[in-house]
Amino acid sequence: MVKVRRLDIPDVLEIVPAKFGDDRGFFSETYNADKFAAAGIDLVFVQDNHSYSAAKGVLRGLHYQLPPHAQDKLVRVVKGAIFDVAVDIRRSSPTFGKWVGLEVSAAKWNQILVPRGFAHGFVTLEPDTEVVYKVTDLYAPECDRNIRFDDARIGIEWPVDVDAVQLSAKDAAAPGFASVDLFD
Numbered sequence: 001m002v003k004v005r006r007l008d009i010p011d012v013l014e015i016v017p018a019k020f021g022d023d024r025g026f027f028s029e030t031y032n033a034d035k036f037a038a039a040g041i042d043l044v045f046v047q048d049n050h051s052y053s054a055a056k057g058v059l060r061g062l063h064y065q066l067p068p069h070a071q072d073k074l075v076r077v078v079k080g081a082i083f084d085v086a087v088d089i090r091r092s093s094p095t096f097g098k099w100v101g102l103e104v105s106a107a108k109w110n111q112i113l114v115p116r117g118f119a120h121g122f123v124t125l126e127p128d129t130e131v132v133y134k135v136t137d138l139y140a141p142e143c144d145r146n147i148r149f150d151d152a153r154i155g156i157e158w159p160v161d162v163d164a165v166q167l168s169a170k171d172a173a174a175p176g177f178a179s180v181d182l183f184d
């Protein structure tokens, strides 16, 4: 049984797979193509990613890949917790420029589906956080783009002190929303 909930931007989904506990621990099918398709998530994933962030307040994003290598992302947290954000960057969308956020954590055992056409980012809420995610297209650096996490036009309400986040050099130098390549 896979529970699926549409977030305020309905293309972005929260997924909670079943978790079977016993006196040894637990077992969970964290992805099952048939069960996810039956729940409306009919995607073919071609790459798995795993990132570890040592500190609370590590912020990765906002990132996306342009077509022809746009990626849908199925994100979950195997240790710790993140505040995950998806930003609609499809010009033709009624929610263009809008963002939605969700706490994703090992404790909640939830996942977020961030479709292609969205910029993605997260900030860690705990130290030693490990994020694993499946993507529907391979890494293509030439199509990789980023947007400033604190762009005022998007107005993401990060639940951390944004003056104290830890960024990669690439993300610290990211352009503003007004000057990036978008989706049609």
Ligand SMILES: Cc1cn([C@H]2C[C@H](O)[C@@H](COP(=O)(O)OP(=O)(O)O[C@H]3O[C@H](C)C(=O)[C@H](O)[C@H]3O)O2)c(=O)[nH]c1=O
Residues within 6 Å of the ligand: 049, 051, 060, 061, 063, 064, 073, 120, 121, 122, 138, 139, 168, 170
């Ligand atoms: C994304 C990616 C990166 N890399 C290499 C490139 C760099 O040498 C190194 C770190 O890459 P980056 O700093 O882009 O990693 P993150 O800041 O965690 O970026 C990711 O985090 C945000 C939240 C995302 O949604 C994307 O999946 C991705 O952009 O891994 C690869 O070899 N393959 C890949 O698919």
